[in-house]
Amino acid sequence: MRPPERRATGRPRAARTARLLYGASLAAALVVPSAVPAQAAPVPRTPAADGAKGQELPGMPTALDPRAEAVACTPASKEQAKKQDWSRQRLDLDRLHRHTTGSGVTVALISTGVDPGAEGLDGRVTAQGQAADDCVGQGTFLAGLIAGAGGPTPRLAGVAPGAKILALRGTDRRGQPDPALVTAAVRAATTAKADV
Structure with missing residues (x-):
């Protein structure tokens, strides 16, 4: 009996594929049910958990109004985060980054696409065709x-x-899951x- 095919990392191909499918299904479970038109109701702001005076970040729509005749893309926010929100504090990313930064790892992101020129991604996005257009x-x-x-x-x-990010489109241009x-x-x- 032949051993399972392995990459240089020593992981069996089946385990790697299962992990990829698990990650994709988790992402779909989180994104697909919440895909509602952005103009159906105002998008709430997300408060920081460090008290009532914490920094509030702008809401992010998961889809654009499918009934609108023209597609009006979401403009980039001019607001910048000035401190860590509660989720980053709970994950203790500062401590994590002392051990690893994910260098050499490619993360497949199935969503509305990714703008390869977005600030902070520093040319680490591979997005071809429609996946390079994130309206x-x-x-x-x-x-x-x-x-x-x-x-x-x-x-x-x-x-x-x-x-690195491998951007893949799982929605139409308006963010409707397909x-x-x-x-x-x-x-x-x-x-x-x-x-x-």
Whole structure:
């Protein structure tokens, strides 16, 4: 009996594929049910958990209004985070980054696309075709949370600021989920041998 095919990391291909599928299904479970038109109701602001006077960050739509005749893309926010929010504090990213930054890891992100020129991603995004057009903004936002460098404020870097992002589209341009696109994206991530 032949041993399972392994990469240089020593992990069996089946385990790597299972981890990739698990990550994709988790992302789909988090993103797909919450995809509501951005103009159906005002997007709430997300407060920091360090008290009533904490920094509030702008809300992020998951989809644009499918009934609108013209697509009006989400403009980039002019607000900048000035301190860590509660989630980063709970994850203790400063301590994590002393051990690893995700360098050498490729994360497949199936979402609304990712703007390859977004600030803080420093040319670490591979996005081809429609995946390079993020009209909604959610995919670019998520890419920043995953692999953002933090710019002049390294304490605001993402979970893995040394990782690369493989951007894949799982929605139409307005952010409406499409099962066929998600399926094709999972296959593309597997073919590209993304690590996560």
